[in-house]
Structure formats: structure tokens, C-alpha cells
Amino acid sequence: MAILSGGFFANAQSNLNKPWNANWIWQETDGPRDTWMCFRKTISLDSVPSKAIARISADSKYWLWINGELVVFEGQLKRDRLNETYYDEVNLAPYLKSGSNLIAALVWYWGREGFSHHDGGKGGLLFEADFSETPIFSDSTWKIKRHSAYEHSTTGGQPNFRLSVWNVRFRATNNTLEGWQLPEYDDSDWKPAAEKGVPPMLPWNEMVRRPFPKWKDSGLQDYTNSASLPGSGNDGIVEGILPYNARVSAYLKVKSPAGKLINIQTDQYDGWYDFGEGPANRAEYITKEGIQEFETLVWMSGNTVNYTIPEGVEIISLKYREIGYPAEFTGDFTCNDPFYNTLWNMARRTLYINMFDNFMDCPDRERALWWGDVVNQSGECFYTLDTTSHALIRKSIKTLVDWQRDDSTLYSPTSTLWSAELPQQMLASIGWYGFWNYFVNTNDSSTIRNAYPAVRKYLSIWKMDENGLVQHRRGAWDWGDWGTNIDIAILDNAWYYLALKAAIPMATMSGYAKDTAQYSSRMNSMENNFNRVFWKEDEQHFRSDNLAVPDDRANAMAVLAGLAKSEQYTGVNKVLNEQIFASPYMEKYVLEALCRIGSDSLALVRMNERYTEMVESKYNTLWEVWSGLKEGTINHGWNAPNTVLSQNIVGISPVKPGWTVYEILPKMGGLKKVSQTVPSVKGDIKVYHTKGHTNFTTRLESPKGTKAIVGIPQQKVRSININGHQIWNNGKTIASVPGVSSKGVKNDFIKFMVEPGIWKIEATLE
Numbered sequence: 001m002a003i004l005s006g007g008f009f010a011n012a013q014s015n016l017n018k019p020w021n022a023n024w025i026w027q028e029t030d031g032p033r034d035t036w037m038c039f040r041k042t043i044s045l046d047s048v049p050s051k052a053i054a055r056i057s058a059d060s061k062y063w064l065w066i067n068g069e070l071v072v073f074e075g076q077l078k079r080d081r082l083n084e085t086y087y088d089e090v091n092l093a094p095y096l097k098s099g100s101n102l103i104a105a106l107v108w109y110w111g112r113e114g115f116s117h118h119d120g121g122k123g124g125l126l127f128e129a130d131f132s133e134t135p136i137f138s139d140s141t142w143k144i145k146r147h148s149a150y151e152h153s154t155t156g157g158q159p160n161f162r163l164s165v166w167n168v169r170f171r172a173t174n175n176t177l178e179g180w181q182l183p184e185y186d187d188s189d190w191k192p193a194a195e196k197g198v199p200p201m202l203p204w205n206e207m208v209r210r211p212f213p214k215w216k217d218s219g220l221q222d223y224t225n226s227a228s229l230p231g232s233g234n235d236g237i238v239e240g241i242l243p244y245n246a247r248v249s250a251y252l253k254v255k256s257p258a259g260k261l262i263n264i265q266t267d268q269y270d271g272w273y274d275f276g277e278g279p280a281n282r283a284e285y286i287t288k289e290g291i292q293e294f295e296t297l298v299w300m301s302g303n304t305v306n307y308t309i310p311e312g313v314e315i316i317s318l319k320y321r322e323i324g325y326p327a328e329f330t331g332d333f334t335c336n337d338p339f340y341n342t343l344w345n346m347a348r349r350t351l352y353i354n355m356f357d358n359f360m361d362c363p364d365r366e367r368a369l370w371w372g373d374v375v376n377q378s379g380e381c382f383y384t385l386d387t388t389s390h391a392l393i394r395k396s397i398k399t400l401v402d403w404q405r406d407d408s409t410l411y412s413p414t415s416t417l418w419s420a421e422l423p424q425q426m427l428a429s430i431g432w433y434g435f436w437n438y439f440v441n442t443n444d445s446s447t448i449r450n451a452y453p454a455v456r457k458y459l460s461i462w463k464m465d466e467n468g469l470v471q472h473r474r475g476a477w478d479w480g481d482w483g484t485n486i487d488i489a490i491l492d493n494a495w496y497y498l499a500l501k502a503a504i505p506m507a508t509m510s511g512y513a514k515d516t517a518q519y520s521s522r523m524n525s526m527e528n529n530f531n532r533v534f535w536k537e538d539e540q541h542f543r544s545d546n547l548a549v550p551d552d553r554a555n556a557m558a559v560l561a562g563l564a565k566s567e568q569y570t571g572v573n574k575v576l577n578e579q580i581f582a583s584p585y586m587e588k589y590v591l592e593a594l595c596r597i598g599s600d601s602l603a604l605v606r607m608n609e610r611y612t613e614m615v616e617s618k619y620n621t622l623w624e625v626w627s628g629l630k631e632g633t634i635n636h637g638w639n640a641p642n643t644v645l646s647q648n649i650v651g652i653s654p655v656k657p658g659w660t661v662y663e664i665l666p667k668m669g670g671l672k673k674v675s676q677t678v679p680s681v682k683g684d685i686k687v688y689h690t691k692g693h694t695n696f697t698t699r700l701e702s703p704k705g706t707k708a709i710v711g712i713p714q715q716k717v718r719s720i721n722i723n724g725h726q727i728w729n730n731g732k733t734i735a736s737v738p739g740v741s742s743k744g745v746k747n748d749f750i751k752f753m754v755e756p757g758i759w760k761i762e763a764t765l766e
Contacts, residue, residue, distance in 0.1 A: 020055075020200075020207065022128035022137040025193035026109075027144060030122040033111025034166045036150040038180055039125055040187050041103045041142045048096050049132030057087035057126040057207060060110040060117070060164070063297060065181040066095035067102055073217050073249075074297070074323060077210055078117040078164065078357040080369065080399050080414060085120075085204040088214065092129065103127070103136070104181040106147070108298075114164025115368035115413045116358050120203030124196060143190035149175035156263075159281045161417065162366045167281055168298050172288035173258055212391035215356075218322040220251055220295075223305070229318055233262075233309025240305040240318050245353050245621045245635055247363060248320040250305045251295040255314040256287035262309050266302025268364045268635070280364040287313065299323055301353060301363035301635070303619065325355040325392065330679040331384040333646050336672045339608060340645055342615050347642035348384045350621040351377055354637035355389070359396055362624065362633040368413035371400055372425035375434045376588055376640040382441045383646040386679045393438050394447050400429060401454035408457040411476075420476030424488075424495050430455045431499035436506065442681055443658025445509055452503075452510035459503055462496060464522060468529035470496040480553070482583035482625055482632075487554035489544045490534055494557035497526050501562075530563045540571030552579040553586045556593035569597040577602055580610065583625055585638040595648035598748070600667035604649070607641055650676040652687055655709065659685070664698065665711040665749055682706050696763040704756045711749030716766040720750065723760055727752075 027037065056064065056075060064072040077086040109123030127138040153169035179185050200206045223229065223240035230238060242248065250264050265282035283296040305320055329352075333344045354360040359377050361370045374396050381389040403414035410429070411421040428434055435455065439448050465471040470493050480486040500519045507515040534542045541550040542558045555575045558564040564572060576599070582590050587610060594603035614622050622639035624632030647653050651666040659680040666689045668674055678685040683703030690697045696717075702708045712720060720728035725737050728750065733742045740759075743751035752761070 020126075020128060020198055021135070022126055023139050023195040023198055024124040024126050024201070024204065025138045025140070025142055025144070025195055026122065026124045027146065027191075028194045031109065031111050033109070034150075034152045035109045035111070035123055036147040037107045037109065037123060037125075038145050038147050038177060039103075039105040039107065039138075039142050039193065040144075040180070040185075040190065041127075041136070041138075042183070043101050043103065043131070043134070043136055045096060045098055045101060045131060045134060047098050047132070049093055051091055052093040052096055052129060052131040054090050054092050054127060054129035054136075055087050055207075056090060056105075057085060057204070058105075058107045059085070059120055059122060059124045059204065061108045062125065063106045064090075065102075065104040066092055067097065068104075068182040069095055071095055072214060073321070074215060074299070078114070079120065079204075080116055080118065080358060081208075081402060082118065083205045083402075084208045085206070086210045087126065087207050088210050090214070092131075096131065100183065102181075102183040106181075110164050110166065112164045112166065113415065113417050115162040115366050115415045115418060116360070117164035118416060119164070122196065122203055124204070125193075126199065126204075126207075138193070140192045140195050142193040143187050144193040145177065145180075145187075145190045147177055149177070153284055155284070156282075157279065159279060160365070162368060163281060165281050165298055168283040168296055169286075170284070170294060171286040172292055172294070173286065175288070211395050212388055213326040215323045216326055220319040220321050222319060226318070229315065231315055233311055233313040233315065235311050236308070238307045238309050238315065238318065240307065240320060242303055242305065242320065244349055245301065245303050245619065246320075246322045247299045247301045247324055247353060247356065248305060248322050249296050249299055250283065250307075251293070251317075251319040251321065252285070252307065252315075253291070253293045253317040254287065254309075255291045255316060256289070257312055258287060258289045260287040260310045260313050261285070262287065262307060262313070264296060264300075264305065264307055266300045267304045267306060268302035268633075269300070269306075291316065295321070324352065325389070327352075327355070327381075327385040327389040329384065330386040330677065330684065331382075331646070332677040333383070333642065333650065333675070335645075335649075335674040339612075339615060340604070340671075343607070343611050344642040344645050346615065346620055346622050347380065347639055350635055350637065350639050351380045351384060353621060353635050355392055358399070359392060360637055362636050364635070365633055366413075368415070368418075369396060369399060370425070371396070371412040371429040371434070372422065372585065373636075373638040375425075375428045375437075376585070376638045376643070379433065379437055379643045379647075380640050382680070383643060383676070383678055387681055390438075390442055390444075390681075394444065397435060397438065397447055397451050401451045404454045404457065408461050409475075410454065410458050422477050422479050423473040423475040424480050424491055426458065427495035427499045430458060430502070431495065432502045433498065434502075436502035439506075440654050440657050441659070443660075445657075448506050449510045452506045452512065455503060455506060456512060456515055459499060459519075464525060467533050468525040469493050469533060470522075470526070481586045483581050485547060485549060485551050485579075485581045487542075487544050487547055487551035490542055490551070490554035491557055493526055493530060493534075494554070494561040494563065497523060497561045497563060527563065530558070531565070531568075534558070535568065540568070541575045542572070550575045550579060551581055552576050552590050553582045556582075556586075556590040559593040559596050560589060573597055573599050573602070576606070580606075584623065584636065588638075588640040588644060591641065591644045592648055595644065595667050598667075600649060601669035603644065604669040604671070607644070611641060646676050646678070650674050650687060650689065651711070652676055652678055652685065654680075658682065659706055661707045661709065663709040663711065664700065665747075666698070666713065680706075694765050696765060698759075698761045700754070700759045700761070702754065702756045702759070706756055708754050709743055709751055710754060710759070710761055711751045712761065712763045714745060714748045714750055717750060717763045718766050719764045721762045721764075722752065722754075
């Protein structure tokens with residue numbers, strides 16, 4: 001997939017905080033909902049500027065053409081802020097020419113709330129550019145016309161209430177605007193646009209620049225089965241097969257009589273019907289006489305695009321356009337077992353399909369910023385996608401804290417349609433695996449400093465009980481995971497402890513060092529009382545008294561929080577071997593805990609057993625629940641077994657912020673070969689491990705500005721060579737190698753710190 005030329009952010013800094021002169025423009029009325037509006041503006045240039053930076057915003061989405069050439073496909077981010085609206089910044093110079101130039105924009109106003117969009121109640125376009133000292137502002141000199149071919153669909157239902165988009169319905173016989181994006185089109189009967197005001201103004205308030213580049217755009221592509229698609233409709237479904245679960249705009253070119261209805265939707269349109277709460281979105285096209293083309297523009301997601309094409313319609317071409325978040329698949333994992341390679345790639349595909357305007361739980365049912373999901377998704381980004389993905393995490397953090405309520409509670413998805421606090425998800429979000437993990441991977445202290453005031457307010461509403469542990473908060477939804485046997489009390493304490501653990505360094509860097517005393521006091525209280533209340537000595541596991549059997553999630557989180565003692569690991573290991581209550585959301589933590597306690601072989605076995613049905617299915621994404629479409633979506637963002645494979649099995653993770661120091665402590669279980677490329681903020685880190693009967697080898701490519709602590713599993717090591725020089729023999733360091741220093745033996749690893757460069761570390765085993 002390629003990004004269209006004339007990318008975002010060219011000369012971006014010069015436009016930050018620059019006052020606006022342009023007006024928001026629209027028709028005289030503010031709506032109505034589900035309106036498609038066309039805008040045209042002709043300008044004259046004496047010469048083509050080297051740069052022509054435009055700032056563009058719309059309510060709700062826009063498509064932009066310059067001189068008839070498509071420049072921006074689906075511009076504008078959904079409004080997930082209460083008091084701000086995003087704008088795009090685009091260099092239009094590559095599309096301009098000397099003389100007359102036409103700017104044409106199609107704007108779709110939704111007029112509908114959603115789980116990740118806040119409706120302002122007004123449609124609008126905002127455009128401001130400086131074309132080599134020729135200023136262009138949206139104002140009443142722009143011409144405007146409502147696109148009458150777009151109708152509000154009243155057939156077959158609309159998307160469920162969580163989605164802010166509508167179904168698209170296009171009646172070609174009403175299309176009187178054919179070619180309206182072209183310079184030669186006659187717009188003499190179009191009306192002047194109505195000026196609504198200059199930013200900042202209600203309902204759009206302050207304008208903030210889009211935090212990442214525009215979408216990847218594949219252009220129109222053939223379906224994988226294009227050679228076998230039929231040449232005519234028969235009132236049935238014509239299935240265009242996509243190469244993988246993708247976000248697409250669907251296209252058709254047909255020859256037809258007038259008045260034929262073609263329905264377009266994906267296989268995931270109602271693929272989670274069990275919830276009974278309404279479908280995803282689709283498109284309807286009503287033909288005119290003759291040869292015609294149509295593209296849905298609005299995206300749908302799925303594995304296939306299903307066209308219902310009536311008899312009498314000749315099919316000339318069916319295609320799709322994939323659009324996606326502007327990050328590349330630069331991280332990579334491989335091992336000698338194809339099962340885990342497939343699983344890792346399925347997890348990455350699942351992550352990617354759930355990234356767009358915001359992180360999503362799923363791209364069909366909700367498209368919502370559930371922050372429990374984001375915790376897992378953000379952790380995946382650091383091992384699978386390039387650093388452009390970090391911008392979506394930053395955006396998500398800001399969105400979460402900006403919607404904090406006056407009573408200090410946090411909640412997600414941030415929407416006027418939803419207000420329920422899920423306490424455990426919020427603790428996970430602001431804590432060790434959420435905000436702090438973002439900082440450790442990026443060293444972005446500014447985002448943490450801006451977020452910490454919301455963190456401290458949220459932590460302040462949690463109270464301690466008479467047992468010296470955290471007092472349970474039901475919130476509006478007392479949820480810890482899907483499934484049964486959820487040990488809420490233990491999970492409360494584990495998540496709260498991890499939130500406090502993260503809050504201490506966040507408070508210090510944010511200028512609130514005095515907060516740390518209470519955090520430390522509460523952590524000490526929990527350390528002193530957790531085992532007394534929850535550890536069942538005779539049964540050798542953690543369990544609340546109201547449960548009959550131990551919860552795998554709770555025992556795993558006791559380990560990960562550091563509240564379990566090493567002598568309790570044997571009992572915990574037994575629980576994690578025998579109990580399988582965790583949903584895919586919490587399974588990631590169970591697998592990580594197994595690696596933490598030295599049961600990496602069991603982690604791989606459990607991962608294989610739990611994910612086999614998904615890996616062997618016809619899908620290439622991972623599911624919301626283990627039973628797939630019987631109970632949930634087949635593309636749910638909280639699945640993160642790839643993080644476990646990368647971070648725990650390959651064993652690579654940051655020690656100091658921004659990967660300035662990182663460690664490689666492999667726990668390979670029964671695998672013989674594993675490798676990982678980490679697209680860190682310091683550059684790509686590449687590590688390869690091979691394990692044989694008589695040797696263990698690590699190869700490392702470490703970028704500038706880093707130090708790597710490399711661990712060789714201690715068992716039966718006789719000697720160690722680094723880059724051909726023997727450095728360790730029979731339990732002792734015997735020589736030195738430039739750029740290498742011994743870090744001793746700890747936690748079953750013989751450790752060395754190495755400077756940037758290429759290293760080959762070979763251990764001979766007894």
C-alpha cells in the first residue's frame with residue numbers, strides 16, 4: 001500500500017498555533033444529518049509554488065480533488081474531543097499548475113453521535129492555504145451544492161447506535177452532478193456557501209492538527225478471485241475475496257438498465273448477530289441506464305465484499321480500495337514452529353485492522369476506544385509496527401484524560417452515548433501496562449506530564465479497606481473479563497498495585513513528588529496483607545473466599561504485580577496449568593506470568609492449545625472470545641499473544657526509557673530457533689537465538705544510542721565466546737572484549753552488557 005503524494009506535515013511547524021482567517025462554510029441550514037455536500041473554488045496562479053500548504057477540516061469527513069485529481073481520500077479524523085476539532089495539513093503543490101486551478105471537495109456530514117465521535121450538530125468545511133503568498137480561504141466565494149444522488153437509506157436498517165456513520169445510498173438516476181470535480185464543469189447555477197464563522201467557534205471550538213499522516217491508500221485493486229467473478233448478476237451474491245481482513249471502499253463498474261438495486265456489504269456486516277443490537281454499515285447503489293461506475297467511499301471491513309447484483313446487470317469490473325492507518329509492518333517474529341509464526345502474524349493483522357481514527361475493540365460492531373483493549377494493543381505496537389503507531393497511543397491517552405469527569409472518574413469509550421466506568425480497565429490504562437509502558441518504550445515525558453494530573457485525581461478516589469488492601473469499586477460496570485470464575489478482589493489489588501507502581505515515577509517526573517509517599521505507603525500495606533488474605537496455604541494458590549476454585553487470571557496477575565512470592569510459583573504454575581477461565585483479553589497476562597515464573601514451555605503449550613481453533617480457521621484475525629462468531633467478533637483488538645512471543649519468548653524488552661538500555665533474556669521453551677525485529681525509537685533491533693543440544697547462540701544487531709544486556713540461559717554452560725573471543729569459562733569471566741562488560745549471573749542467566757553493533761554470542765553446553 002502506498003500513501004498518495006503531497007503528504008501531510010510539510011512545513012508543519014510554521015502553521016502550528018497560526019490564527020485562522022478562513023470561515024467554516026456550509027449551506028444556510030446547519031444540517032441535515034447524512035448530507036453529502038459538494039464545494040468548488042477556482043483560483044488563478046501566475047506560477048506553481050514549491051509548497052502550497054493547506055489546512056483542511058470538515059464535519060464529518062471529506063474527499064478532495066485538485067484539477068480533477070483525487071488528492072485526499074477520506075480526510076478528517078472523527079471528533080473524539082469535547083473542546084477541539086482536528087484539521088489536516090496537506091502540501092497541494094504537486095497538483096497545481098500555472099493559470100486556473102480547481103479545488104473541489106465532497107463533505108459528508110453525519111449528524112450522529114457514536115462511540116468514538118462527538119457530533120457538533122452542524123456540517124461544515126474549513127479550508128485555508130497559502131499558495132506562494134496567494135491566500136485561499138473558505139468563504140462565501142466558494143460555490144456549493146448538495147449532492148442529490150445521495151439519499152438517506154430507509155431500507156434494511158441502519159448501523160447500530162455505536163457507529164456514527166450511516167449506510168450509503170446512491171441513486172444514479174438522480175445524479176445531476178456527473179463530473180463536478182473537473183475544471184470544465186459548469187457550476188453557474190451553484191449557490192455561494194454560507195459563512196458560519198472563523199475558528200475558534202462553536203461547535204468545533206479550538207483546532208488541533210491531525211497527529212499522524214493521512215491514510216495509506218492502495219488505489220483500486222482486483223479481488224483475489226477476480227478471474228473467476230461472473231459476468232452478470234443473477235439476483236444472488238457475488239463475492240469479492242480480499243487478501244486478508246481489510247478496511248476497504250468497494251467499487252463497481254456495470255452496464256445496467258435503470259432502477260436496479262445493488263447492495264454492497266462485507267461478510268462481517270452482521271457477523272456478530274448474537275448481540276442483537278444491529279449491524280455494521282453497508283452501501284446501496286441504484287443504477288441508471290448504461291455503463292456506470294460507483295465507489296462506496298465509506299469504508300467497511302471484512303474478509304470478502306458481497307455484492308448482491310440483480311439479473312440483467314452486466315458486470316464489467318469489481319474492485320476494492322484498501323485504506324489503513326499510516327504505519328508499516330516493520331516488526332517481525334519467526335521461529336522454527338509454523339504455528340507460532342502464523343499466530344504472531346494473525347495478531348498483528350488483528351491489531352492493524354483495529355487502528356484508524358482511534359484504536360478500536362473491533363472494526364465492525366463498535367469501532368470504540370475501549371482502553372482495556374488499548375493497553376494490549378499499545379504493547380503490541382512496539383514489536384510489530386513502525387514508530388508512526390506511537391502517535392495513535394498518544395492521541396488515545398489525551399482523549400482518555402480529557403474526558404475525565406468532575407468526580408475524577410475516568411471512563412471509555414469516551415462518548416456522550418456511554419458513561420460507564422470500568423474500574424479495572426481504568427487502572428490498567430493509567431498503570432504499568434498502559435501509560436507507563438508507553439513512556440518506557442518512547443521516552444515521551446511530555447505526554448506523561450500532561451496526563452499525570454488526571455492520573456492522580458483518579459487514584460485519589462480509590463480507598464483502602466480494613467484489611468489493608470484496596471477497597472472494591474464497582475463502577476458502573478463491575479467487569480474484569482469475559483467468562484466465569486472471575487476473582488474480582490484479587491484483580492482489583494493487582495491492577496491497583498501496578499497503577500501505584502507506575503504512578504510513583506510519573507509523579508516524580510511531573511512535579512508531584514509529594515504524591516509518592518501515599519503511593520508507597522499503600523503499596524507497602526498491600527505487600528504486607530495480600531498473601532494473608534488471599535493465599536490459601538493448604539491449597540497452594542491465590543483465591544478469594546467467595547470462589548470455590550482458583551482463577552487463572554487472578555493468580556497470573558498476582559505474579560505480574562509482584563505480590564506473589566517466588567516460593568509460591570509452584571502452586572501458581574499448577575493453577576495456570578489446570579484452569580482456563582481467561583478470555584483472549586486476559587490470556588495475554590496468563591501467558592506472560594507463565595514465562596515470568598520459568599514455565600515458558602507450558603506457556604507455549606497453553607498458547608497452542610487455546611489458539612489452535614483460531615489458527616486453523618478460515619480467518620486471518622483473532623477473535624473476541626474462544627468460540628468465535630458464536631459469541632463475538634472474529635477481529636478483536638485485545639488479542640496479544642504476539643507480545644508474549646516477542647517480549648517473553650524471544651525475551652527482548654526495554655529497561656530504561658526509549659530503549660537506551662534494553663535486555664534480551666530468552667525463554668524459548670521447546671523452540672529451537674526464534675528471531676525478532678523490534679522497530680524501536682532508536683532504530684531496528686534484530687535478535688536471533690538458536691538452541692541445540694551442545695550450544696546456544698545469540699546474534700544481535702543493536703542500533704546507536706543503546707546498550708543491550710544479553711542473557712545466556714545458565715543451565716549447563718561450559719564456555720562463552722563473543723565475536724570469536726572466549727570471554728567466559730567454567731563459571732568465570734576470563735577475558736575482556738571491547739564493547740562488552742560482564743553483568744554477572746542473575747535469575748538463571750549469565751549476563752553481559754554490549755555497546756551498539758553486531759554481536760555473535762556463542763555458548764558451549766556440557
